[in-house]
Amino acid sequence: MSTDTLAADLETALPTTLFRFATAGSVDDGKSTLVGRLLHDSKAILADTLDAVARTSADRGFGGEKGGIDLALLTDGLRAEREQGITIDVAYRYFATDRRSFILADCPGHVQYTKNTVTGASTADAVVVLIDARKGVLEQTRRHLSVLQLLRVAHVIVAVNKIDLVEFSESVFREIEADVQQVGRELGLGSDGISDLLVIPVSALDGDNVVDRSERTPWYTGPALLEVLETLPAADELESHLESFRFPVQLVIRPQGALAPDAVAAGLDVEAYRDYRAYAGQITEGSVKVGDQVSVLTPGQDPRTTTVAGIDFAGSSLEEAAAPQSVALRLADEFDVARGDTIAAAGTVREASADLYAALCWLSPKPLREGAKVLVKHGTRTVQAVVRNVSGKLDLSTFKLEGASSLELNDIGHAQLRLAAALPLENYLHHRRTGAFLVIDPLDGNTLAAGLVKDHPGDHEDERYSI
Amino acid sequence: MSTFLTEETQVTDAAVSTRLSSLDTLESEAIHIIREVVAEFEKPALLFSGGKDSVVMLHLATKAFWPGKVPFPVLHVDTGHNFPEVIDFRDRTVERLGLKLVVGSVQEFIDSGELAERADGTRNPLQTVPLLDAIQRNKFDAVFGGGRRDEDKARAKERILSLRDEFGQWDPRNQRPELWNLYNGRHTVGQHVRAFPISNWTELDIWRYIERENIELPGLYYAHEREVFARDGMWRAVGEVSQPLPHEEVITKTVRYRTVGDMSCTGAVESDAYTVSDVVVEVAASTLTERGATRADDRISEAAMEDRKKDGYF
Numbered sequence: 090m091s092t093d094t095l096a097a098d099l100e101t102a103l104p105t106t107l108f109r110f111a112t113a114g115s116v117d118d119g120k121s122t123l124v125g126r127l128l129h130d131s132k133a134i135l136a137d138t139l140d141a142v143a144r145t146s147a148d149r150g151f152g153g154e155k156g157g158i159d160l161a162l163l164t165d166g167l168r169a170e171r172e173q174g175i176t177i178d179v180a181y182r183y184f185a186t187d188r189r190s191f192i193l194a195d196c197p198g199h200v201q202y203t204k205n206t207v208t209g210a211s212t213a214d215a216v217v218v219l220i221d222a223r224k225g226v227l228e229q230t231r232r233h234l235s236v237l238q239l240l241r242v243a244h245v246i247v248a249v250n251k252i253d254l255v256e257f258s259e260s261v262f263r264e265i266e267a268d269v270q271q272v273g274r275e276l277g278l279g280s281d282g283i284s285d286l287l288v289i290p291v292s293a294l295d296g297d298n299v300v301d302r303s304e305r306t307p308w309y310t311g312p313a314l315l316e317v318l319e320t321l322p323a324a325d326e327l328e329s330h331l332e333s334f335r336f337p338v339q340l341v342i343r344p345q346g347a348l349a350p351d352a353v354a355a356g357l358d359v360e361a362y363r364d365y366r367a368y369a370g371q372i373t374e375g376s377v378k379v380g381d382q383v384s385v386l387t388p389g390q391d392p393r394t395t396t397v398a399g400i401d402f403a404g405s406s407l408e409e410a411a412a413p414q415s416v417a418l419r420l421a422d423e424f425d426v427a428r429g430d431t432i433a434a435a436g437t438v439r440e441a442s443a444d445l446y447a448a449l450c451w452l453s454p455k456p457l458r459e460g461a462k463v464l465v466k467h468g469t470r471t472v473q474a475v476v477r478n479v480s481g482k483l484d485l486s487t488f489k490l491e492g493a494s495s496l497e498l499n500d501i502g503h504a505q506l507r508l509a510a511a512l513p514l515e516n517y518l519h520h521r522r523t524g525a526f527l528v529i530d531p532l533d534g535n536t537l538a539a540g541l542v543k544d545h546p547g548d549h550e551d552e553r554y555s556i
Numbered sequence: 557m558s559t560f561l562t563e564e565t566q567v568t569d570a571a572v573s574t575r576l577s578s579l580d581t582l583e584s585e586a587i588h589i590i591r592e593v594v595a596e597f598e599k600p601a602l603l604f605s606g607g608k609d610s611v612v613m614l615h616l617a618t619k620a621f622w623p624g625k626v627p628f629p630v631l632h633v634d635t636g637h638n639f640p641e642v643i644d645f646r647d648r649t650v651e652r653l654g655l656k657l658v659v660g661s662v663q664e665f666i667d668s669g670e671l672a673e674r675a676d677g678t679r680n681p682l683q684t685v686p687l688l689d690a691i692q693r694n695k696f697d698a699v700f701g702g703g704r705r706d707e708d709k710a711r712a713k714e715r716i717l718s719l720r721d722e723f724g725q726w727d728p729r730n731q732r733p734e735l736w737n738l739y740n741g742r743h744t745v746g747q748h749v750r751a752f753p754i755s756n757w758t759e760l761d762i763w764r765y766i767e768r769e770n771i772e773l774p775g776l777y778y779a780h781e782r783e784v785f786a787r788d789g790m791w792r793a794v795g796e797v798s799q800p801l802p803h804e805e806v807i808t809k810t811v812r813y814r815t816v817g818d819m820s821c822t823g824a825v826e827s828d829a830y831t832v833s834d835v836v837v838e839v840a841a842s843t844l845t846e847r848g849a850t851r852a853d854d855r856i857s858e859a860a861m862e863d864r865k866k867d868g869y870f
């Protein structure tokens with residue numbers, strides 16, 4: 090493309106939106122190759138990077154006589170990964186089409202699969218699960234789908250890969266597709282109104298149905314993977330209709346004008362900001378307008394209701410804002426509001442609670458034991474907590490809860506925690522952000538678990554969480 | 557509880573009609589991270605070299621705290637081999653925003669014998685020691701960097717909040733999982749955290765943002781005439797610390813810089829991009845990565861960046 094037409098394209102192009110997705114699958118299913126293929130075919134790989142990869146591929150004799158480029162080398166960035174031919178850690182990659190900018194997390198599939206899949210899926214709008222067409226749905230596939238259901242990933246796309254190795258057979262594909270849909274039904278995935286489930290035949294190595302529809306799978310009439318990724322609504326988009334505005338306060342912006350002239354940004358009239366006070370944060374859910382009624386939730390206090398007097402962002406005043414915008418809110422009443430408080434649409438939040446029932450994805454080699462003292466980070470607040478009991482561990486292949494009194498690395502279980510301060514906890518099923526928390530080791534500060542808030546057993550227990 | 561189960565079905569008329577653009581989403585994410593670090597750490601600082609990524613970082617920080625002032629100092633690790641116009645830009649920017657500037661000097665460490673000049677004359681890898689020294693002496697517990705994951709394979713594996721031990725080392729095989737937008741910055745005494753709020757930005761995002769926000773940059777990012785000579789397949793500027801060898805012919809070319817680092821290892825590219833919108837077009841059409849095109853220090857080996865990062869580099 091000449092730079093002239095490119096300049097014209099850039100002029101007329103609509104602003105692109107951002108879409109985050111992750112890959113999941115067992116070792117050798119072709120995740121890295123698929124990612125490399127997407128990057129390569131969408132021309133996100135620049136010549137010097139491709140040269141380096143081609144050199145290394147040749148050095149290692151990739152593709153035998155025929156030669157070729159090992160596209161997996163594009164994502165395996167650490168020395169140990171390239172040497173061992175495996176992916177150790179989540180790698181983030183970027184590419185863009187005319188419509189969208191993509192952030193993609195390539196998640197390794199070996200022993201640490203739960204840890205990596207949970208990490209990649211927690212921020213993803215979609216997850217692409219790979220299946221080797223020769224192997225079909227494995228126990229690992231069931232586990233991955235189960236984790237994605239638990240994390241409420243909006244779009245799950247199953248790529249039946251290496252379709253070239255089964256002679257592009259429709260019957261092999263249909264059989265795997267039926268198995269996937271069966272697992273989906275068992276899980277409620279794709280039929281719960283929260284997520285959808287799509288199955289696509291691909292060859293990551295050759296590129297069939299990755300960027301363009303393939304002529305070698307005439308029996309498949311659906312879209313290629315990239316077409317799907319370009320058109321699916323992002324999770325924030327799906328949730329922007331929710332009336333449940335949520336805004337965890339990060340910090341208070343209070344330059345104090347003439348009282349502390351040095352705290353006001355250079356070039357501003359210090360006198361004008363004498364009484365300025367705003368609450369900075371990122372909208373985690375829903376939207377807010379000037380004049381909206383909101384509740385300020387402070388642990389240990391009754392909710393206080395006021396109205397939104399202004400929405401500021403770096404010198405401009407907004408009429409409305411929505412997730413995931415970072416803004417500063419001014420309130421009509423002079424409440425004492427601090428970091429860790431939450432501002433929410435009035436009347437939409439249940440009472441804060443110090444009893445936390447949750448599903449925990451255990452991510453640390455240090456096991457969880459009943460009675461353990463931990464920290465819970467929820468929104469912008471971190472509180473001490475004690476683990477009251479572990480009520481069971483999920484068998485990810487049968488989706489049943491088994492008895493267990495401790496959780497080990499990569500286990501997903503149910504537990505009850507007692508918090509040192511009541512928090513505005515919400516069911517993760519309906520609130521991806523305010524229903525999520527971290528469990529942190531108070532001794533070394535490491536992240537121990539990803540937590541998903543469940544309803545109290547006495548409340549309406551949601552069946553989907555009883556899996 | 558009942559309110560929760562019904563709200564899914566209610567559609568609010570306040571539904572925001574347009575989706576945020578990718579730049580707005582990236583900006584909001586970065587500002588959220590900057591505010592988290594300021595709220596949770598005692599003494600943060602921002603690495604500021606006058607390079608485009610650090611200029612964008614500082615711009616984001618001014619937006620994050622408006623109308624308040626940026627609540628942390630900026631830190632520059634001075635190789636002593638800087639482009640004079642970049643140092644000038646650095647000082648003007650710090651002055652304009654009324655910030656405090658802390659400088660760690662590679663030259664001082666060489667003069668005192670604590671560091672030795674490398675055979676290839678490159679000083680970029682020498683920045684690690686003065687950087688860690690400045691962090692320790694000023695008791696910074698969080699340091700903002702403008703690193704982006706699209707810059708390099710090793711950076712692609714870096715967390716947004718990245719824990720460093722007492723020796724400033726990065727352990728890529730033992731990183732904390734980063735979940736949702738909940739960042740865990742807990743650390744023990746002696747450890748510190750590197751924060752990378754623009755991890756998810758690409759080079760093109762940076763330029764589009766510079767264009768959109770009308771952000772001033774040092775002039776050498778735009779096409780200008782300069783005396784250069786060819787070395788290692790790059791155009792190197794003639795300067796005090798960057799002298800041509802007898803066989804290297806000096807010519808005048810219209811060039812610009814894609815990265816601005818140590819004068820002894822940063823090369824220019826031939827370019828007629830005189831304005832920011834010219835640069836956006838040029839970057840969009842480029843077939844080389846910015847580091848591959850212009851950084852001798854990253855050409856040393858496939859794992860050059862990973863090795864430097866493990867030792868405590870940016």
Ligand SMILES: Nc1nc2c(ncn2[C@@H]2O[C@H](COP(=O)(O)OP(=O)(O)O)[C@@H](O)[C@H]2O)c(=O)[nH]1
Nearest residue numbers: 116117118119120121122161250251292293294
């Ligand atoms: N024939 C064929 N081989 C593939 C395909 N996708 C991946 N492979 C090969 O399968 C092996 C494992 O791929 P890789 O991407 O490293 O798998 P990962 O462990 O899931 O990242 C490599 O030898 C790839 O070249 C495909 O679609 N067809």
Ligand SMILES: [Mg+2]
Nearest residue numbers: 120121175176
């Ligand atoms: Mg891999």
